[in-house]
Amino acid sequence: MIDAMPHLAVIRFGLGPRLNEPLPTDPRAWLAAQVTTAAPPPEGPSVSETLKARDADIRDRDANGGTPPGQARVVPIIRADQRAWAERRLTATQPYRERLVDFWMNHFTVSGRNGGTRFMIGAYEREAIRPHLTGRFADMLVAATFHPAMLNYLNANTSIGPNSPAGQRNRRGLNENLAREVLELHTLSPAGGYTQGDVTEFAKVLTGWSVAERAEPFNTVFRPQAHEPGQKHILGRTWDAGQESAEQVLRFLAQQPATHRHLAVKLARHFVADDPPPGAVRRIEGALRDTDGDLGAVAAMLPTLEEAWAAPLSKLRPPKDWVLAVCRAMALPPERAEAAIGGMASLGQPLWSPPQPNGWPDTAEGWAAPEGLMRRVDWANTVSARGQQLDVRVVADAALGPLLRAETVTAVMRAGSVREALTLTFLSPEFMRR
16 A cells, blocks of 8 residues: 555645655654754845835935835835745745744734735744744744834834823823734633733733834834833733833743643644644643743654544645645746745735734635635636646646545546646645645
C-alpha cells in the first residue's frame, strides 16, 4: 500500500506540494526540522522606515495643497511587501513555518482595511510575529500589542487617560478597542470570565502608549502625560500606574489557564479539525501550560497528534490556502506572484485585509457558501489557462498522490482540454481540502 503520509504532511501542515519538487521521505522529521531550524528571515523596511515614508508623503501632499494623494512612497512599500509574501510561499522550502506565521498573523489580526495601518503590515509580520514564532507566547503577545500597526489599527494611539494631564487639557478619554480585543481574542476569550470593568481598567493601563508618526523615533512611544494615574484593578489584582504596567498585565494574561485553553482550541481547529477533538485540545493546552507558553514546543508537538493524521482531507481549504496550493501544483514561478495575490482577492480573502479584528474564519462554514465556491470555479478556469504545457496526470499525482480518487482520475482523463483537466483537478473534493 502506498504511504500517503508524505502528501498529508505537505498538505495538512504545509502549503501543498510544488510540482517537480520531492516530497519528504520522513514527514515527521521534516516538520520537526522546520521548527528547530529557520530559513533566513525575509527582508524589508522596518516600521520606522515605513512611518518615515508615510510622513514624507503627507508633507509632500500638504506642500502641494492636498495633491498629489500623498502615497508616492508607501504604495510601493505595500506592493513590495505583498509580492514578497506571495513569492516566499510559492517557493517555500519550510511551508510549515509559513503556515505558523499566517496562523499567528490571523490570531493577532491587523487589517489593511484601515488605511493608516496597511503600509505597516509587512513590517508587523517581520518584527512582531516571525521573531517569536518558536519563542514564548508572552513575548509575541507583547511585541504584537505594542507594535505601531496594532496600536494604530485598534486606535490605542488615540486613547488618553481621562484624569491624565493630557486628558484634563484636551477633554479626551479612553478608547477600549485594544484592551477588549486583547482579552477577548488574543488571550482569555470570553470563557475567561473577565468583565466590562476589567476591559475599562485594562484600557487605562494601556494609556500613554502611542505611535510617533510625524517625528522621531517613528515608532512606538510612551507618553507619560497621557497615562491614566492611579492604581488599576484587573481580574482581582492591583496594578500600579506607570510605563511598566502594560507589559506586566500582558505577561500575566499570557500565563492564564483560560489563555492556554483558548490557544489550544484555535490551534487544534486550524491543524486538526473544524470541531477540535477534545484529546488534541488537552494535549496542546498541557504543552502550553507545562512549557510556560513555548510556541516552539507546541509547534513540534502538533504533528505528533494522532488526530492530525486520522481524518485526512477533512478541512476545507480557505481561499488563501487553496490558491497557494493551486499555484504550487502548477509550479508557478515567483514572478507570477500576482496570480496568487489576485486570486485571493477575487475569492474574498484579500491579503492582510480581514474585515474584523477576529481575523478570517477557520472553518468550512465561513467559506462554503455557493457564491464563494462558484468564484473558485471561475478562478480555477482562468489560472488553468497558464498550464497548457503541463502533463495533467503528473500534476494530479504530484499534488495528491495516493489521495487522488478514482473518480477524479476518470473525470480528468475524459476532459476535452488540458485547461479543463487542470480545472477539474483543482476543483476536486480532495484538492479543495487539507
